Amino acid sequence: MPQIAFCFLNTNAIVLDNDRLKLAFIRTINSKVRMIFIQxxxxxxxxxxxxxxxxxxxxxxxxxxxxxxxxxxxxxxxxxxxxxxxxxxxxxxxxxxxxxxxxxxxxxxxxxxxxxxxxxxxxxxxxxxxxxxxxxxxxxxxxxxxxxxxxxxxxxxxxxxxxxxxxxxxxxxxxxxxxxxxxxxxxxxxxxxxxxxxxxxxxxxxxxxxxxxxxxxxxxxxxxxxxxxxxxxxxxxxxxxxxxxxxxxxxxxxxxxxxxxxxxxxxxxxxxxxxxxxxxxxxxxxxxxxxQEKLIENVNKVGKKLMNELFHLQYEFPSVINSVRGRGTFLAFNAADSKMRQKLILKLQELGINIGVCGERSIRLRPALTFQERQASMFLDALRGAITLVLA
Amino acid sequence: MPQIAFCFLNTNAIVLDNDRLKLAFIRTINSKVRMIFIQxxxxxxxxxxxxxxxxxxxxxxxxxxxxxxxxxxxxxxxxxxxxxxxxxxxxxxxxxxxxxxxxxxxxxxxxxxxxxxxxxxxxxxxxxxxxxxxxxxxxxxxxxxxxxxxxxxxxxxxxxxxxxxxxxxxxxxxxxxxxxxxxxxxxxxxxxxxxxxxxxxxxxxxxxxxxxxxxxxxxxxxxxxxxxxxxxxxxxxxxxxxxxxxxxxxxxxxxxxxxxxxxxxxxxxxxxxxxxxxxxxxxxxxxxxxxQEKLIENVNKVGKKLMNELFHLQYEFPSVINSVRGRGTFLAFNAADSKMRQKLILKLQELGINIGVCGERSIRLRPALTFQERQASMFLDALRGAITLVLA
Missing domain, CATH: 3.40.640.10 (Type I PLP-dependent aspartate aminotransferase-like (Major domain))
Structure with a gap:
């Protein structure tokens, strides 16, 4: 809409003020702010x-x-x-x-x-x-x-x-x-x-x-x-x-x-x-x-799957990972120590998985809201593979 | 270009990472930053x-x-x-x-x-x-x-x-x-x-x-x-x-x-x-x-005109305005006191001019770079009018 477009133009460097346009713009933005954030x-x-x-x-x-x-x-x-x-x-x-x-x-x-x-x-x-x-x-x-x-x-x-x-x-x-x-x-x-x-x-x-x-x-x-x-x-x-x-x-x-x-x-x-x-x-x-795509439901579904499988992995390989935790897909687990974390990260990279870290020995999951069960499976397979390689 | 467009999409909320695309994006942005800011x-x-x-x-x-x-x-x-x-x-x-x-x-x-x-x-x-x-x-x-x-x-x-x-x-x-x-x-x-x-x-x-x-x-x-x-x-x-x-x-x-x-x-x-x-x-x-539009030259030309005319006004009406100063179109002058400033601002508004203030009794000019001599004349006429009304 033209009022919104105005905000991209009103740079104050090259466009002159126009009070009526400005007011329309402010009204539009105000109602947008309310609508978008309050929902x-x-x-x-x-x-x-x-x-x-x-x-x-x-x-x-x-x-x-x-x-x-x-x-x-x-x-x-x-x-x-x-x-x-x-x-x-x-x-x-x-x-x-x-x-x-x-x-x-x-x-x-x-x-x-x-x-x-x-x-x-x-x-x-x-x-x-x-x-x-x-x-x-x-x-x-x-x-x-x-x-x-x-x-x-x-x-x-x-x-x-x-x-x-x-x-x-x-x-x-x-x-x-x-x-x-x-x-x-x-x-x-x-x-x-x-x-x-x-x-x-x-x-x-x-x-x-x-x-x-x-x-x-x-x-x-x-x-x-x-x-x-x-x-x-x-x-x-x-x-x-x-x-x-x-x-x-x-x-x-x-x-x-x-x-x-x-x-x-x-x-x-x-x-x-x-x-x-x-x-x-x-x-x-x-x-x-x-x-539309029910992404929060998706987060809950995929998060549950990730959490369950990570639990299994920590019971299966307690010398490598522990302390699985988090909510939704905002999940993390600890490596046994920071050296072990480094090894795991490198093996995961070799297997095509880029993953972040936080704290001193934690590995964190931060997928986008669109992350699917299929992709969760790919990650979990790779993690199992990396753990096996580290232990080999 | 598609790499730039990517930045508007990569919200991390709904789009998955793609390393090659990301790298292309970073390269494009880096060279843009250099090109735009260094010039x-x-x-x-x-x-x-x-x-x-x-x-x-x-x-x-x-x-x-x-x-x-x-x-x-x-x-x-x-x-x-x-x-x-x-x-x-x-x-x-x-x-x-x-x-x-x-x-x-x-x-x-x-x-x-x-x-x-x-x-x-x-x-x-x-x-x-x-x-x-x-x-x-x-x-x-x-x-x-x-x-x-x-x-x-x-x-x-x-x-x-x-x-x-x-x-x-x-x-x-x-x-x-x-x-x-x-x-x-x-x-x-x-x-x-x-x-x-x-x-x-x-x-x-x-x-x-x-x-x-x-x-x-x-x-x-x-x-x-x-x-x-x-x-x-x-x-x-x-x-x-x-x-x-x-x-x-x-x-x-x-x-x-x-x-x-x-x-x-x-x-x-x-x-x-x-x-x-x-x-x-x-x-x-x-x-x-x-x-392209030589806007800095324009600022110098219009600024000079504004400065000259403001000087004339301050000599003509020393009981109303003084201390004309600034560079380019980044100009200001003082009203005799804060009450006088308030009167001037209101009269200017009646004459269709919205203008800002700064400090305790200053009135400041902050036109866009596109401000023309024609518009400067409109402003100066209005200012003379406002001063005359205030003194009447």
Whole structure:
């Protein structure tokens, strides 16, 4: 349609403004944004902010949490004092308060300086860059298979949650209160580390008890790959998380948030592009294809097959692979150690399979939503072949 | 071409990988990036990194400066110690050293947390958000017209440069050495504040003397609008700045840097998209049109006319407007005060002219590169009309 086409032309470099056309364009985009994003919104999250990429989505969602925290303290987010206005310009409190965001070891949330301060997966991302002194808690490390280690894994949840509470207390005393918690539903880059629904339910409760917001980063896990549109839907949270960020498969970055999180003043969260209308058209088509071809059902079907067969392989070859885990086709397993992983990867490559790694000894599956049972079989045959070759 | 088209399809959500196609795509994009960006690169800046937006361009360019600074200190940027690796994960020095970036009051460099720490234009951008304790110097405030206030303005340069040197010393003693300086060629959002070529030459010298890099933020001033492709070309710097960021008119964010700034390890600066191949095609066409229609010449011609007429108006109506300034069509003038500005803006709107503001009492011109003399006349007539109405 012509209004959409306009966005590709209005470069501000070679086209003059035309107010009527602009207004028509804005109306079209606004209704498109609503239509496209709200149809796949997490339950009870009716607000969406579009951004460019995952990092700036997390940066701005964190800003949202700071605004919300200060509003609770101050009673509003409109009556800024003269002192706040003045000190904010020079980076000093009270205008720029010393608030913090609690994050988890082995997390990955992006590589701009704010997002990097809550990222702890690899040294190469962080070396040489100054970072905020913010609290970092341990994320559960489960023993597998889950159904044989329930008691121990429950204790692991409790250990990590106790640390979260201690850190919130510690940073409050330190004068850097925790305004929000940022967490991945499955720590992807950190090694496909998962945590139980109960862990997330309790984490949300701790956040609420401490006036902190909960931001769930679904940049990797979002858009159907775990067998639900959003991975945190598995957690049965009693109320929605305060914010959910997305990017990657969603084509454009951004985040959903609850109505309560909305700042009173406009332009508190703003930038030049606020997303990309061109990508919106691609996303619209991606979501159409996902619905028409029932791709989330497909993910569940193929994921189940992959999971079953991987279980068989880990029981058959416990000296090579273990800790099969994940949801949908967002699956991973561990090699016995990092050397074994390297051997497996090379053998798989010889057999025509390119596969990614995460953490220190994990191998991760990240097929597209269109991945079929036939292709899953090809992969599983190759994996069996690679294991046999490694053991030979 | 089919390889380019592939980038619009490879959403990772619905299309499977195909290695040969992917390789062809990467080769095509790589040569496109080189061809498109290098033809308009600032002199002697042969490296380009593409990003998504202005904020993440500045964030990553700052990271580049931190890497470069630590390399000078350490002697290399490959042999990280065990302690550096370990502490970096927890945001602590020496892995995450307490380095700083020097910025200027009234600057604007973006609204992610790192970019915000070097932004000081408006409280609304910064309130409630924690920021790094980094040094902030005053940017020159000139008296106009320039040719009648040369002596005073020279002193203003020296005053600001002396402050830069003091702050570098102060933050070195504070244990937060300055790794880089970030500056706009014309402080755009802060009020179209300009500084002399000599100011920038001396600033570069101070940076060099202190092992700090110089990052010139051309997000607003880049891409021809000042009458040169890059505004800092007016400054006759003896050597190129270390980094130059761009976005907006360039369609895609990113930065140029000198060969010396290149990190030894790959993936030090990296993210999911590293720019947007789709936007590259639009930029290619924008640059073609700019060349075919000689739009930079046009900017110079129309800019000269605007400047001349604005000078006449300020001499004719000194109680209404003053301090006409700028380069190309990137021009601004001050209203007598902020109330007068409001009146002028409203009268201009009644006369069919929408115009932007910056700083506390400035009115800024930001026409597209295609803005013609005929349209400049329409604007100037309306401005004269608005001034007359305000005085009536």
């Amino acid at each position: 796949v919104a997490p339950p009870q999250m009716s607000n969406v902010v579009t951004m460019m990429c995952g990092a700036c989505s997390n940066e701005n969602a964190m800003k949202h949490m700071f605004i919300s925290y200060q509003r609770k303290i101050r009673g509003n987010d409109t009556d800024y004092t003269e002192t706040e206005m003045k000190t904010s310009i020079t980076n000093l409190p009270p205008g720029c308060p010393e608030l913090s965001i609690l994050s988890f070891y082995e997390s990955f949330h992006g590589r701009t300086l704010g997002a990097l301060s809550v990222t702890h997966s690899k040294a190469i991302h962080k070396l040489d860059f100054p970072a905020f002194d913010w609290p970092i808690a341990h994320f559960p490390k489960y023993k597998y298979p889950l159904n044989e280690n329930m008691c121990e894994n429950d204790k692991e949840d409790d250990r990590c949650l106790a640390e979260v509470e201690e850190l919130i207390e510690k940073y409050r005393k330190k004068g850097k209160p925790v305004a929000g918690i940022i967490v991945e539903p499955i720590q992807a880059e950190g090694g496909d580390n998962e945590a139980s629904p109960i862990f997330f339910q309790k984490l949300q409760l701790i956040a609420k008890q401490n006036s902190a917001s909960l931001l769930i980063d679904e940049v990797q896990t979002g858009c159907g790959v775990t067998g639900k549109m959003w991975c945190h839907e598995y957690f049965n949270l009693p109320t929605p998380p305060d914010l959910v960020t997305f990017s990657k498969k969603m084509q454009v970055g951004g985040y959903y948030h609850t109505a309560e999180m909305k700042p009173s003043l406009s332009y508190r969260i703003f930038n030049t592009w606020m997303g990309d209308p061109g990508k919106l058209l691609i996303l619209e088509e991606v979501l159409n294809v996902m619905q | 308009v690169a600032p002199p002697q800046m042969s490296n380009v990194v593409t990003m998504m937006c202005g904020a993440c361009s500045n964030e990553n360019a700052m990271k580049h400066m931190f890497i470069s600074y630590q390399r000078k200190i350490r002697g290399n940027d490959t042999d990280y110690t065990e302690t550096e690796m370990k502490t970096s994960i927890t945001n602590l020095p020496p892995g995450c050293p307490e380095l700083s970036i020097l910025s200027f009051y009234e600057s604007f460099h973006g609204r992610t947390l790192g970019a915000l720490s070097v932004t000081h234009s408006k409280a609304i951008h910064k309130l409630d958000f924690p920021a790094f304790d980094w040094p902030i110097a005053h940017f020159p405030k000139y008296k106009y017209p320039l040719n009648e206030n040369m002596c005073e303005n020279d002193k203003e340069d020296d005053r600001c440069l002396a402050e830069v040197e003091e702050l570098i010393e102060k933050y070195r003693k504070k244990g937060k050495p300055v790794a880089g300086i970030i500056v706009e060629p014309i402080q755009a959002e802060g009020g179209d504040n300009e500084a002399s070529p000599i100011f920038f030459q001396k600033l570069q010298l101070i940076a060099k003397q202190n092992s700090a890099s110089l990052l010139i933020d051309e997000v607003q001033t880049g891409c021809g609008v000042t009458g040169k492709m890059w505004c800092h070309e007016y400054f006759n710097l003896p050597t190129p700045p270390d980094l130059v960021t761009f976005s907006k008119k360039m369609q895609v964010g990113g930065y140029y840097h000198t060969a010396e700034m290149k990190p030894s390890l790959s993936y030090r600066i990296f993210n999911t998209w590293m720019g947007d191949p789709g936007k590259l095609l639009i930029l290619e066409e924008v640059l073609n049109v700019m060349q």
